[in-house]
Amino acid sequence: xxxxxxxxxxxxxxxxxxxxxxxxxxxxxxxxxxxxxxxxxxxxxxxxxxxxxxxxxxxxxxxxxxxxxxxxxxxxxxxxxxxxxxxxxxxxxxxxxxxxxxxxxxxxxxxxxxxxxxxxxxxxxxxxxxxxxxxxxxxxxxxxxxxxxxxxxxxxxxxxxxxxxxxxxxxxxxxxxxxxxxxxxxxxxxxxxxxxxxxxxxxxxxxxx
Numbered sequence: 417x418x419x420x421x422x423x424x425x426x427x428x429x430x431x432x433x434x435x436x437x438x439x440x441x442x443x444x445x446x447x448x449x450x451x452x453x454x455x456x457x458x459x460x461x462x463x464x465x466x467x468x469x470x471x472x473x474x475x476x477x478x479x480x481x482x483x484x485x486x487x488x489x490x491x492x493x494x495x496x497x498x499x500x501x502x503x504x505x506x507x508x509x510x511x512x513x514x515x516x517x518x519x520x521x522x523x524x525x526x527x528x529x530x531x532x533x534x535x536x537x538x539x540x541x542x543x544x545x546x547x548x549x550x551x552x553x554x555x556x557x558x559x560x561x562x563x564x565x566x567x568x569x570x571x572x573x574x575x576x577x578x579x580x581x582x583x584x585x586x587x588x589x590x591x592x593x594x595x596x597x598x599x600x601x602x603x604x605x606x607x608x609x610x611x612x613x614x615x616x617x618x619x620x621x622x623x624x625x
């Protein structure tokens with residue numbers, strides 16, 4: 417397992433680069449407001465469709481959530497994109513003995529109220545407008561292992577061009593109060609699916625003027 421790296425200068429470089437990159441790439445960055453509990457960590461569960469996903473939600477955290485950012489990524493990605501570890505990325509290697517270490521570390525992150533943990537439970541990339549979102553088991557295991565209080569947020573992100581040369585990004589957020597109350601991955605997946613379906617419908621009904 418590869419852990420995050422702590423280096424204030426490198427994090428400043430990463431923050432500056434990502435803010436400029438996202439600002440130059442997208443015509444518009446839209447999201448809805450949700451209340452954030454300062455006494456709880458945040459578990460941010462999101463769809464996974466592109467290179468941009470983590471960077472978009474990294475900026476969202478800067479703008480809205482204001483927590484210490486962490487994200488679980490595949491070990492191959494952590495090795496290839498080493499800068500991500502200065503921004504709180506840590507690795508998971510599926511089907512290896514290290515996977516338990518990664519899940520335990522993720523649960524420990526949630527025990528600190530100043531932290532945010534981003535997870536992409538689909539496990540790999542899918543289309544931005546896929547109809548069904550399927551979760552792997554790791555997310556539920558992290559939630560069950562976490563002893564501290566965390567706030568569960570669902571994020572559904574969509575990118576479209578509409579009439580502009582640059583795409584617009586919209587992040588639909590929903591606070592889910594059930595938190596650790598989910599007993600099965602199917603139950604958790606169903607709750608996220610409802611949010612995803614509502615967000616996708618809202619996205620396709622945007623009035624382009």
